[in-house]
Amino acid sequence: MPFKVTAGRAWGMTGLVIFLYVVNYADKAVLGIIAQPLAREFGLTSSQIGLVGSLFFVTFTVGGFLAGPLEKKLTLKWALLALGLTWSVVMLPLVVTGGFVVLVVCRMLLGLGEGPSSALMHTAAYSWHPPAKRGLPGAFLAGSASVAKIALAPVLTFITVQYGWRMAIVALSVLGLVWMVCWIPGFKEGPFTSKAVKGADTAVGSAPTEPSVSWRKIFFTRTFASCAFMIIVVYALTTVVLTWLPSYFELGLGYSALQAGSMFALPSIVGLVLMISSGTVTDRLRGRGYTSRVVRIIVPAIGVLICGAVLVFLPSIGTPALAVAVVSIGYGFGAIAFPLINAAISELCPPQQTAGTMGVFLALMAVGGLVAPYGTGLIVDSAATAAEGYATSFQIIGVLGAIAAVLVLVFANPERDRKIIRGEVLAKSA
Template identity: 60%
Template sequence: MTVTTASGSGSGKDPAAAPAAPNTTDFEATPGRFGGVGPLGESRLTAWSLTSLLVSLYVINYADKAVLGIIAKPLREELGLSASQIGLVGSLFFLTFTIGGFFAGLLNKWMTLRWSLVILGLCWAAAMLPMIVVASLAVLLISRLFLGLAEGPSSALLHTAAYAWHPPARRALPGALLAGSASISKIAIAPLLTLITVSFGWRWALFALAAAGLVWAVVWLSTWRPGPYIASGKAKATDTVDAEPATPWVKIFLAPTFITGALLVMSVYALVSVVLTWLPSYFEDGLGYSQLQSGSMFAFPSIVGLALMLLSSVTSDRMITRGASPRVLRVVVPSVGVLFSGVLLFLLPSIGTPIVCVLILSIGYGFAAMVFPLLNAAVAEICPPRQTAGTLGVFLAIMAIGGLVAPYATGVIVDAAATPAEGYATAFQVLGLVASVCAVLALIFANPVRDRARLRPHRVAVEG
């Protein structure tokens, strides 16, 4: 018995009697990854240009998150804050970030991606300004809560916008570029923000981020247009995309791939949130590096993470188009990477040499980060295209729960430890252990091919 993708419209008629629809997983019509014309006639140059614009917004998104870690020490000194208070601010950001993620599907329904993303981007810019005018713990809390709420829906909407320009089997690379925005931000933007903070003060770092958001909004409004592969709000895509009947949301959210995938990315995102909030402080207070060195070294884990995300995603796309197993490439490979990361992080407290600690943390972070683009692509495949934004919105909102808990817990551990170095190392050890358990669950239960066939029967024809 052979299972193949069908071109039926989902109307209940015999697929063989229906007109052949474009096969969005067929890439023979595409002369090159970055040039030529795709299966639905779209310009690949346009697709990648607009994907780059989305990546640039995500870079700003992560810079807005990371700036708290960069300015944490001067902020603590000026306002007289404890490590636990900074950790609480970081965790409360992820509270509203998690809540905001559940609104991605509604925003995608109410308005086009063009307007929803520009409104969100302008809100991020506005969130940077209150602390410049009035610096206090209360203002810091309110501005970060607002920023979290505005950033919550962005990941799902950005992925939906990018997937709209790329067929399903080649979504790992654009997904990797989006997930790699965190790395790009820490490699290219974090050192610059650190230099601004050291040279001019932390307020100027916030002002620079607000200005970047405004510039992006102008460019976005003048260039964006919707892609052909996913319908978004009032800007509907092709009839082929819209023809498939909707799958009940509860079935999508109870799929084993969705549940175990969400647990895995949540555990890894806990590590990401701690890195964003605490890594410069760990390098400075825990390992003895200077503030400028710590801000520059902030990029080390991200360099490893970006390289591994791009390598695994390009390999995944290429092998899937040649018939390799999506489960192996988009579930097994990243889960094994998380297991390896967990082992490295578990060893961190036993390491006494600072540069070795930096190396272990960087490699561990890099192998864990592979999970984001690959699992995002896997989860997006189990639902009909028009439900992508809503599915990813809930998936990524659950992911953000890791960021809700981990930064505050790390602050508590550091305050209670004998030394900062011991506290940070213990926190990373716990993160590695939790992520390893979640990786084992994903290895056992997650299977996007199985869940896609069960949840989207209109796309499957059985030939006996």
């Protein structure tokens, strides 16, 4: 049936997707919260915990390539429902039968289920917003990770300290079921996708129909390639934070387990403020005629440069509170890359190829997670002190982030590459 697009309805649907993203990131973040209780109970080393974190991103990367096929076979509503159900149950065997092998298997299954979700969630949210206005909804989606850590990390930490790590996993399963109850009757796909309802009476119009282009044409643009490298590095930082930050605060800086879990939210608070601010400002600038290169390439690249410059000095800082501040500021400025770069990448392709394009981009992004958690564990195990090991890992990521940001500033230009891709579309139409 035809349906109208209003700001209230568009943001209501986006809110349901954001709720799912919060659940998604809480499932990722719980390993960092329960890492030390798991290590104590099962006798795990830092490198083993890091290996679990990295193996999650192996299957996460594989799953990312399934976003396009899933979007073709199922509607966004039912595809995301199936994925959400998967997240809610795959960690439960660990509650019943603990151990390193079960932990690895459960986290790898979780990664496979979460792999396609980011691209599909972005596609679901973008289906309610035209390309020029995707910066802010993208910021809210990326900010969902921060919301999960701000709102849920202290709760999960309290549950872990008071009732054990098993109850933290059970609590996340219950949260997933609550989301399903809201999602099934509530979500409908918007008009800005290839599956838009025909004849929809919208207030702002529906997405134009374009011929598909070769995937190679999209993936080998300088914008896609350089942005993929930068987002890999920024995601490496994110996965180190997810896997190791509470352990760094506890073992490296001397805070209690409850303090460390609660402070897990601090970098996310900085990141959320900067992401929402940058998303709002850049959407307004885009509406005033500023190019996508300015608002969705230069702005996030400068943020990553600041992130890198701050993290480089972490090993030389001896004051725990200042170290927490440095990590929080570095993470916050790096995090603005996620919504803005994702929005830039979504502009490169015809609407019907958004899910496939974002799936590959986000799967490549996950490469950072394949290396960083395990690499950090190895560095910590071989360092003189835990504090030195964690700080060195953050420093390495900072250097790589600064290099990646410079490459993006030099090579990325969505308008130029969109014209190149559109040239192929016009050639096919001729």
